[in-house]
Amino acid sequence: MPSAMLILIGCQLLGELLRTTFHFPVPGPVIGMFLLALALGVRAKRTGQDMTPAPLKPAAESLIANMGLLFVPAGVGIIAEAGVIRKEWLPIIVAVAGSTILSLMVTALVMHWTLPRTSANPADREGGMS
Amino acid sequence: MSAALHHLWTPLSATPLLWMVVTLAAYVIGRQVQKACGGSPFASPVLIAILIVAATLLGTDTSYDTYFAGAQFIHFLLGPVTVALAVPLAENFALVRRHLSSIGLALLAGSLTSVLSGVGLVWLLGGSRSVALSMAPKAVTTPIAMAVSDQIGGVPALTASLAILGGILAAIIGRHMLVRFQIADWRAHGLAAGVAGSGIAAAQVAALDEVGAAFAALGIGLNALLTAVLVPLLATLWH
Numbered sequence: 001m002p003s004a005m006l007i008l009i010g011c012q013l014l015g016e017l018l019r020t021t022f023h024f025p026v027p028g029p030v031i032g033m034f035l036l037a038l039a040l041g042v043r044a045k046r047t048g049q050d051m052t053p054a055p056l057k058p059a060a061e062s063l064i065a066n067m068g069l070l071f072v073p074a075g076v077g078i079i080a081e082a083g084v085i086r087k088e089w090l091p092i093i094v095a096v097a098g099s100t101i102l103s104l105m106v107t108a109l110v111m112h113w114t115l116p117r118t119s120a121n122p123a124d125r126e127g128g129m130s
Numbered sequence: 131m132s133a134a135l136h137h138l139w140t141p142l143s144a145t146p147l148l149w150m151v152v153t154l155a156a157y158v159i160g161r162q163v164q165k166a167c168g169g170s171p172f173a174s175p176v177l178i179a180i181l182i183v184a185a186t187l188l189g190t191d192t193s194y195d196t197y198f199a200g201a202q203f204i205h206f207l208l209g210p211v212t213v214a215l216a217v218p219l220a221e222n223f224a225l226v227r228r229h230l231s232s233i234g235l236a237l238l239a240g241s242l243t244s245v246l247s248g249v250g251l252v253w254l255l256g257g258s259r260s261v262a263l264s265m266a267p268k269a270v271t272t273p274i275a276m277a278v279s280d281q282i283g284g285v286p287a288l289t290a291s292l293a294i295l296g297g298i299l300a301a302i303i304g305r306h307m308l309v310r311f312q313i314a315d316w317r318a319h320g321l322a323a324g325v326a327g328s329g330i331a332a333a334q335v336a337a338l339d340e341v342g343a344a345f346a347a348l349g350i351g352l353n354a355l356l357t358a359v360l361v362p363l364l365a366t367l368w369h
Contacts, residue, residue, distance in 0.1 A: 008210040015213070025358035027273045029212035030351055036213055040220035052217050060214035063207070064343065067333035068176040069157045070208045071294055073201035074272055075180040078291040079187060080194040084261065085291070091257030092292070095265050099248035100296040101307070103269055103326035107240030107349070108308050111318035114232035 004059030011036045139190075149200030156182035171305060176330055177298045208329070212271065215347035218336065222344035225317070233321060233348065240325040241356050244269040245364065260285055263365065268292040270357045271328045271350050278358055282365035293328065300327025301334035316342035324349020 015032030018024060024031060040052060051057070078085070085092055142148050159182060160175030167173040187197055198205070219226070226233065248265040264284035267275045272293050279289035300323060308319050316335070320342035323331035332346035 005210070008213045011213045011216075012209045025277075025362075026354055027212075027271070027277065029209040030271065030274065030354045032209075032213040033216045033219070033347065033351055036216035037220045037223075040216060041223050044220065044223070052221060057217060060217035063211045063214045064218070064333070064336050067211050067329060067336070068160075068174075069154070069179070070204060070211055071176055071272070071297070071330055071333075072153050072157055072179045072183060073198060073205040074208075074290050075176065075294040075298075076183045076187065076197060076201070077194055077287055078180070078294070079184045081285075081288050081291045084285070084288055088252075088257045088261050091252040091255035092261060092265075094255055095248050095251035095257070096268070096292055096295050097299060098251045099244050099265070100269070100299050100326050101303070102247045103240045103244035104300055104304055104307065104322045105311070106243040107236045107325045108313050108318040108322035109311070110236035110239045111232055111321055112313045112315065114235055115229060115315065115317065 001055065001059060004055045007036070007056055008032075008059070008063075146200035146203065149197050150203060152186055153179070153183055153201050153204055156180075156186075171302050171334060174298050174302055174334075176294075176301070176333075180294075208272070212329070212350075215332070215343070215350065218340055218343035219347040219351075222341055225341065226344065226348060229317065233345075233352070236318075236321055237325060237349065237352050237356060240322065241269070241353050241360065244326060245357070245361060249368075259283075261288070264288040265292055266365065267357050267361050268296055269326055269328060270354050274354045274358055275328075278361050281362050294330065297327040297330030300331035304331055304334065305338075317345050320345030321349040324351075325353045328353070 011032035012029050013032075014035055015030070016028030018031050019026065019028045052060070156179040157175055160173075160178035163178055164170065164173040164175050183197070186192075187194065245266050248268060249262045252262040252265050260283065263282050264279050264286075266282065266284065267278035268289055269275075270278070270293070272290050275289050275293045276286035278284075280286045304319065304323055304327065308314070308322065313319065316339040320332075320335050320339070323335045323342070324346035328350050332343070332350055335346045336343035
């Protein structure tokens with residue numbers, strides 16, 4: 001557990017450092033995500049093993065499984081925005097709902113149309129459930 | 131009794147512990163409700179938890195700043211969890227590499243759709259410019275959405291709220307809607323969730339499918355890159 005947290009927070013720190021040094025317009029954690037993915041990819045190539053090593057994998061899995069919790073503090077911030085939302089509720093609600101639905105559909109449809117036909121083949125998605 | 135309660139409440143409401151406990155409890159209740167509803171995405175634990183906490187704050191006349199002073203320790207973990215998305219991403223590298231052109235096209239189309247339709251709908255319905263600009267980057271992961279919003283003249287706090295509302299909606303309706311359109315593929319659903327609903331929708335997908343999680347992680351990461359470059363550029367064109 002401590003070593004997994006060291007890897008995750010270390011990558012985040014590295015991401016923040018890169019962001020401030022090179023003025024990347026992307027947040028540190030996102031840079032950290034790409035760095036860690038790259039490192040894991042290089043490691044997998046060297047060792048010939050796809051699987052993520054033990055301390056990191058369960059830690060990452062349990063964090064991701066409970067990701068929703070982490071959005072609650074920011075989400076409660078909506079009460080501080082109640083004024084604007086009450087005043088412009090119609091454009092806000094329609095635009096949030098409309099653009100989210102449209103973007104979901106467009107992204108999924110373009111993927112669906114451009115992916116090779118084998119896409120429905122469950123053998124193509126190792127490790128998936130259902 | 132109210133004096134005694136007040137006596138107890140005043141020191142308690144000032145410690146970060148209280149608001150961490152309230153946040154955790156609200157989320158646990160949200161999960162229980164979802165379980166009781168047979169795992170239905172309509173019973174979103176994030177939404178339920180936000181409603182419970184918001185009601186508690188309003189009922190106790192507590193400011194958001196006071197609440198956040200305690201809840202920030204939970205909020206902090208958003209950073210490490212974003213990094214952790216590298217794990218499903220790396221484990222599906224081969225799959226991602228095989229579909230790189232599809233991913234690029236879908237990302238570009240989905241991201242542009244989100245930004246343009248968000249701004250366009252606000253504008254059509256007579257919303258203010260600052261709301262329209264706050265809407266533009268709302269599909270991206272919350273920290274970057276706020277940074278972009280600030281840069282282009284939106285209201286970062288409003289953008290964060292919109293990002294979370296959109297994410298909750300995408301998590302709730304995503305699977306139902308795509309299955310209705312005969313898109314059962316987790317690669318398409320994962321990427322769409324990451325692009326349109328960022329973290330919250332990705333969390334919903336990640337709980338169901340590992341390949342979906344990888345594509346959602348990719349959607350979040352690539353959309354963050356694209357939006358951070360594209361939206362400020364588009365904003366300079368719109369005066």
